[in-house]
Amino acid sequence: MTEPLNQQYRLNLMLCAGTACVSMKSFAIKARLEEELRRHGLDGEVLVVLTGCNGFCAVGPVMTVMPDGIFYHTLTPHVIPKLVEEHFLKGRPVEKLMFTPPAEKAAVPRLADIGFFANQTLVALRNRGMIDPEKIDEYIGRDGYRALAKALTEMTPESIVETIKASGLRGRGGGGFPTGLKWELCRKAAGDVKYLVCNADEGDPGAYMDRSIVEADPHSVLEGMLIGARAIGAAHGFVYIRAEYPLARKRLQIAIDQAREYGLLGEGILGSDLDFDVSIKQGAGAFVCGEETSLIASIEGRPPEPRQRPPFPAQSGIRGKPTNINNVETWATVAPIIERGAGWFAAMGTAKSKGTKVFSLVGKIQNTGLIEVLMGTPLRKIIFDIGGGIPDGKAFKAVQTGGPSGGCLPASLLDLPVDYESLTEAGSIMGSGGMIVMDEDTCMVDVAKYFVEFTNDESCGKCSACRDGSGALLEILRRICAGEGRLEDLDTLAELCEVIKDASMCGLGQTLPNPVLTTLRYFRDEYEAHIRDRKCPGKVCKPLIRYFIDPEICRGCTVCARDCPSKAITGERKKAHVIDQARCVKCGVCLEACGVFGISAVKIE
Amino acid sequence: MVTIKVNGRELQADENQTILEAARAAGIRIPTLCYHKELTPYGACRVCLVEIVAGGRPGLQAACLYKCAPGLEVSTDTQRVERARRVVLELLLARSPESEKVRALAAEYGVTGTRFNLAPENCILCGLCVRACAEISRRNAIGFSGRGPRRTVGTPFRRLAATCIGCGACVYVCPTNTIEIEERD
Amino acid sequence: MSKLRVEDLERISQRVRKMTLLREGAGRAKITVHMGTCGIAAGARGIMNALMEEIESRGIEDVLLTSSGCAGLCSQEPMITVEVKDQAPVKYVGLTREKVQRILAQHVQGGQVVGEYALARGSERPS
Numbered sequence: 001m002t003e004p005l006n007q008q009y010r011l012n013l014m015l016c017a018g019t020a021c022v023s024m025k026s027f028a029i030k031a032r033l034e035e036e037l038r039r040h041g042l043d044g045e046v047l048v049v050l051t052g053c054n055g056f057c058a059v060g061p062v063m064t065v066m067p068d069g070i071f072y073h074t075l076t077p078h079v080i081p082k083l084v085e086e087h088f089l090k091g092r093p094v095e096k097l098m099f100t101p102p103a104e105k106a107a108v109p110r111l112a113d114i115g116f117f118a119n120q121t122l123v124a125l126r127n128r129g130m131i132d133p134e135k136i137d138e139y140i141g142r143d144g145y146r147a148l149a150k151a152l153t154e155m156t157p158e159s160i161v162e163t164i165k166a167s168g169l170r171g172r173g174g175g176g177f178p179t180g181l182k183w184e185l186c187r188k189a190a191g192d193v194k195y196l197v198c199n200a201d202e203g204d205p206g207a208y209m210d211r212s213i214v215e216a217d218p219h220s221v222l223e224g225m226l227i228g229a230r231a232i233g234a235a236h237g238f239v240y241i242r243a244e245y246p247l248a249r250k251r252l253q254i255a256i257d258q259a260r261e262y263g264l265l266g267e268g269i270l271g272s273d274l275d276f277d278v279s280i281k282q283g284a285g286a287f288v289c290g291e292e293t294s295l296i297a298s299i300e301g302r303p304p305e306p307r308q309r310p311p312f313p314a315q316s317g318i319r320g321k322p323t324n325i326n327n328v329e330t331w332a333t334v335a336p337i338i339e340r341g342a343g344w345f346a347a348m349g350t351a352k353s354k355g356t357k358v359f360s361l362v363g364k365i366q367n368t369g370l371i372e373v374l375m376g377t378p379l380r381k382i383i384f385d386i387g388g389g390i391p392d393g394k395a396f397k398a399v400q401t402g403g404p405s406g407g408c409l410p411a412s413l414l415d416l417p418v419d420y421e422s423l424t425e426a427g428s429i430m431g432s433g434g435m436i437v438m439d440e441d442t443c444m445v446d447v448a449k450y451f452v453e454f455t456n457d458e459s460c461g462k463c464s465a466c467r468d469g470s471g472a473l474l475e476i477l478r479r480i481c482a483g484e485g486r487l488e489d490l491d492t493l494a495e496l497c498e499v500i501k502d503a504s505m506c507g508l509g510q511t512l513p514n515p516v517l518t519t520l521r522y523f524r525d526e527y528e529a530h531i532r533d534r535k536c537p538g539k540v541c542k543p544l545i546r547y548f549i550d551p552e553i554c555r556g557c558t559v560c561a562r563d564c565p566s567k568a569i570t571g572e573r574k575k576a577h578v579i580d581q582a583r584c585v586k587c588g589v590c591l592e593a594c595g596v597f598g599i600s601a602v603k604i605e
Numbered sequence: 606m607v608t609i610k611v612n613g614r615e616l617q618a619d620e621n622q623t624i625l626e627a628a629r630a631a632g633i634r635i636p637t638l639c640y641h642k643e644l645t646p647y648g649a650c651r652v653c654l655v656e657i658v659a660g661g662r663p664g665l666q667a668a669c670l671y672k673c674a675p676g677l678e679v680s681t682d683t684q685r686v687e688r689a690r691r692v693v694l695e696l697l698l699a700r701s702p703e704s705e706k707v708r709a710l711a712a713e714y715g716v717t718g719t720r721f722n723l724a725p726e727n728c729i730l731c732g733l734c735v736r737a738c739a740e741i742s743r744r745n746a747i748g749f750s751g752r753g754p755r756r757t758v759g760t761p762f763r764r765l766a767a768t769c770i771g772c773g774a775c776v777y778v779c780p781t782n783t784i785e786i787e788e789r790d
Numbered sequence: 791m792s793k794l795r796v797e798d799l800e801r802i803s804q805r806v807r808k809m810t811l812l813r814e815g816a817g818r819a820k821i822t823v824h825m826g827t828c829g830i831a832a833g834a835r836g837i838m839n840a841l842m843e844e845i846e847s848r849g850i851e852d853v854l855l856t857s858s859g860c861a862g863l864c865s866q867e868p869m870i871t872v873e874v875k876d877q878a879p880v881k882y883v884g885l886t887r888e889k890v891q892r893i894l895a896q897h898v899q900g901g902q903v904v905g906e907y908a909l910a911r912g913s914e915r916p917s
Binding site: 286288303307308309310456457458459460461462463464465467468469470471472475476492495496498499502503504505 | 647648649650651654661662664665666667670671672685688689692693696697699700720721722723729730749751752753754755756
C-alpha cells in the first residue's frame with residue numbers, strides 16, 4: 001500500500017481528481033501526462049499526483065505544479081504534449097493555460113496569487129491539493145495523526161472536551177450546536193457502549209462540501225473521529241455516506257484499510273489503551289437524514305423517519321446507546337484545534353461563530369467552486385472577490401445560503417457577515433454550507449416554488465405539518481407562478497409558513513418555509529407583480545411571458561423558424577418573422593438561436 | 606413522581622408519563638387524532654401540540670410524546686398553540702374533507718372550510734392501523750410506504766399480506782373509516 | 791506493516807519530508823536550471839541530471855530543483871541560478887558536472903558563493 005515514495009522527483013504535478021475534474025477527464029489527462037513525460041525521459045523527475053478537490057471547479061480540470069505553484073486550468077488531453085515539452089522539459093510555463101481573471105488581461109501564473117484562492121483560509125480543507133488522498137504517508141507527512149498522538153499522550157478525555165468547548169467550534173452540518181458541549185453530553189451519558197457517527201449524507205442539491213473533504217483528505221475525518229472516540233469513550237464509529245458518492249466512498253475505504261494496517265484503527269491505537277474502529281454505512285440519499293434521529297433510524301435499518309427529542313441521541317441513539325453525531329466538516333476541523341490549541345481557533349471568526357466555514361459556491365457565479373473562509377466574511381467578499389461576481393455582466397439578485405431550506409438574501413444584505421447569528425437574523429441559516437447565487441434573470445417566486453418542491457418531495461411524510469403543509473405551500477406557489485394567484489394568498493402563505501415552522505416534528509419541516517418567508521420578506525414586489533399585474537419580472541414563469549419578434553430588427557434569416565419545435569414561427573426569407581402565440585410553447589429556442597447570430601430580434605415580455 | 610405545571614396548575618406526574626397522560630389524568634383536555642392509549646405514541650397528526658413554557662425544550666411539542674420532567678411548565682391553550690392546531694386541522698380537512706372525526710374536531714376550533722387545496726384522500730396517515738397491527742395483533746401485515754406526498758399505508762408490495770389474519774384491529778382504530786373489511790367465502 | 795507507535799509518525803514524516811517541502815514550495819534553497827533551447831543544446835539536461843543525482847547521493851532534502859527558460863545569456867550556457875533563503879540569487883555559468891558538485895558542496899550546503907563560476911549576484915528584476 002505505501003510503496004516507497006521516490007525522493008528524486010523535482011516536480012510534483014498536483015492534478016485534481018475530485019468528482020468535478022474527474023468528470024472532465026482527469027484520469028485521461030494523467031495517462032497522457034505520464035506518457036509524454038516518459039517520451040521525454042522525464043518520468044524519473046516529474047511525478048503526477050492525483051489529489052482531491054482543489055476547489056476551483058469552474059475551470060477544471062486543474063493542476064498545480066509544485067514547488068513553483070504554477071496553476072493550470074481547463075486542461076484537456078490534447079494540450080498535454082505541448083505543456084510537457086514547454087514547461088517540464090524546457091522550463092517555460094505555458095501562459096495560455098494559466099488563469100486570467102475575467103476583468104483582466106494578464107494571466108496570473110501562481111495559484112497563491114489568484115483571487116479565488118488568495119482570499120481563503122484553509123482549516124478543514126488544509127490538505128486539499130497537497131496530498132494524494134489514497135496514501136496515508138502523505139497525510140502523516142503533513143503532520144497527520146499528530147493531534148491524535150497529542151490527545152493520547154498529553155491529554156485526558158476531559159481536557160480534550162474542554163479544548164473543543166473553548167475553541168468555540170459549532171456543528172458544521174446545519175444546526176450550529178456547540179461541538180464541545182455535544183461531546184460532553186455524550187461523554188457524561190450513562191452506559192459503557194457509545195457510538196460516534198460521521199454524517200456524510202449531504203442531501204442539499206448543489207452542495208458538495210462533505211464529498212470533497214472525504215475525497216481530498218479522508219484521514220482528516222478519521223483522525224477527528226479518533227480524537228472524539230478518546231474524548232467520549234466510544235469504541236465504534238459509523239460513517240454514513242450516500243451511495244451517490246462512489247469516489248468518496250472508495251477513498252474513505254482505502255483510508256480505513258490503511259489506517260487499520262498502521263494500527264491507527266483497531267485495538268491499542270498508537271500503543272495506548274484506545275480501541276476504536278470505523279465502518280461505512282451507505283445511505284440511499286434522503287435529505288431527511290440530516291435530522292439526527294432519522295439518520296439513526298437509517299443506520300439501524302429502519303426507514304429514515306425522525307422521532308421526538310428528547311431523548312437526544314447523546315442520551316439514547318443507535319440501539320438505544322448514547323451516540324454523538326457530527327458532520328464531515330466538523331470532524332475534519334477537530335485535529336487542527338487539538339494540535340494548535342483552542343485559542344488559535346477561537347481567534348478566527350466572530351464573537352459567537354469561530355473559525356472557518358466551507359461553502360460550495362454555485363449558481364450564477366463566475367468561479368463556481370469549493371471555498372473555505374473565515375466566519376464573518378461578508379457575502380460581498382465571497383461572491384465578488386472569491387466568486388468573481390456574476391457572469392455575462394448580469395446584475396446580482398439574491399443568494400441563498402444553507403441549502404434548500406435556507407433563505408434568499410437580497411443585494412441590500414451583501415455586506416452581511418456570514419456567521420450563524422447574522423444569517424438567522426436575516427431569515428436564513430448557515431446550513432451545511434450551500435451557497436447559490438442568483439442573477440437578474442431569476443424569478444424569486446419560482447425559486448421558492450422550486451425549493452418547496454424539493455423539500456415536499458424529501459419530507460418523510462410522517463407528520464402532517466411538514467407533509468401536508470409543504471404540499472399546501474406548493475399548491476399556492478404553483479398557482480401564483482401560473483398567474484392564478486390572489487392577493488390574500490400572501491397572508492395565507494405567511495401564516496402557513498409560521499405554523500409549519502412551529503408544528504413540524506423535525507428540522508426538515510421547521511426550516512422548509514425559509515425560502516418562502518425570505519422571498520416574501522425581501523422580494524414581495526415580485527409576488528405582487530405575479531398576482532396583481534400577471535407579470536413575471538424575472539421573465540421565467542411561462543404562463544406570464546410572451547415571446548415576440550421585433551420586426552425592426554429581424555433580418556429574416558429563418559434560423560428561429562427552423563429551430564422552433566412547435567412550428568410557431570412563420571415568415572419569408574429576408575423579411576420579418578412572426579410568432580404565432582397560440583402555437584408557441586415558450587421553450588426559448590428561438591431566443592437562443594437569434595442570440596447566437598448576435599441579432600437578438602426575439603424578445604420576451 | 607415529579608411536579609409539572611399545566612396552564613398554571615400544579616400536577617403530580619410520573620416521570621415516564623407523557624404530558625398528554627398527565628394532563629388527561631387531571632381532567633385537562635388535549636385533542637388528539639393519532640393517539641390511542643393502548644399503542645405506542647407516534648406524534649404524526651400534530652393536533653396535540655402544547656407550548657413548553659419552562660423546564661424543557663422550548664416551543665411547541667407533541668404532548669403525546671413529550672415526557673414529564675421536574676420543573677416542566679406547559680400551556681395547552683396559548684395563541685401560538687391555537688393557531689398551530691387551527692392550521693393543522695385546516696390542512697387535515699383539505700386532505701380528508703369527508704372524515705367525520707376531522708370535521709368535528711376542526712369545527713371545535715372554528716375551522717369549517719379550508720384555504721388549502723390538496724388531493725383529497727381519506728387516510729390521514731395517523732398510523733394507528735399500522736401500530737395496532739404490529740403491537741396488538743402482532744402481525745405486521747401493513748406498513749407505510751413511499752415518502753412525502755406519496756406516503757401511503759398498505760400491505761407489502763400491495764399484495765395480499767400473508768400474515769394478515771383478518772382480525773379487523775386496523776378497521777377498529779381507523780379514525781377516518783378508510784379501511785374496509787370484506788367478507789368472502 | 792507493524793502497528794505504529796507515536797514515534798513512528800515522525801519517522802514517516804522524515805521519510806516523506808522532501809516531498810512535503812517540495813509541495814509546500816518551502817525549501818531552504820532553490821536551484822533553477824535554465825533550460826531554453828540554447829541551454830539544452832549546451833548540455834543543461836546533463837546538468838539537471840547531475841544535480842538530481844548529487845542531491846540524492848548527498849541526502850539533501852531541503853533544496854528545490856526547478857527549471858526555467860533561457861536566461862538571456864545563451865553564450866554562457868549551461869547556467870543555473872542558486873537562491874539560498876534570504877540571500878540574493880547567484881547565477882553560475884559555463885557549468886560542468888564537476889562545477890555543479892562544488893557549487894552544491896560549497897554554496898548550497900556550505901553557504902559560501904563559488905565566486906569563480908559566478909556570473910553575477912542579485913536579480914536583474916527591480917525589487
